[in-house]
Amino acid sequence: MKATECKGEDTVKQTAGDVRATEGDTVTLDCTFQTSYTANMFWYKQEVNGYPKYMLKRYSGGGDNAAEFKKDRFDATINNKSVPLQISSAAVTDSAVYYCALSPQ
Template identity: 70%
Template structure:
């Protein structure tokens, strides 16, 4: 019986979106929660938007260095996220009907 100690599996990275469904009106501001746990020193967090029958669309990225960017169609004045130690809540301001979608938070 050979033991292979070279393969190390760390199941420590976790991403949670505790809010569930969020109901709001046009013009409102909503914040979608995303909490994460990681053993990595530097984290890269992403938000994606998926519309019905669509694929997840890249919205924005934030990282531990305090840098990040927004995709052209998701301008910072309406879509912003601030990366804290364990969370990266997505704030959507001045809600449009077209913002109705499923939003995914991802950790790299």
């Protein structure tokens, strides 16, 4: 049995540039992907001088959030070929670089 692997035609794209918000706002960060197989989609948060921290995973039919990133504030749903991250009640501590990533399921 051969393991599924990412290939050259598998892509993930995020909107470039800064997203600005006022405290308390709901912010949506876009992530679109193209793949020929069923995928796990991940979101990571990287603070200044820090390493990327796992936030959440989504796949068709489910997913989970890291304990630090509660679902009532950090949520995402796979919708066709996108998995936008929604941050509710934005706070100063949410300032960071966010990455989405794709992995074979």
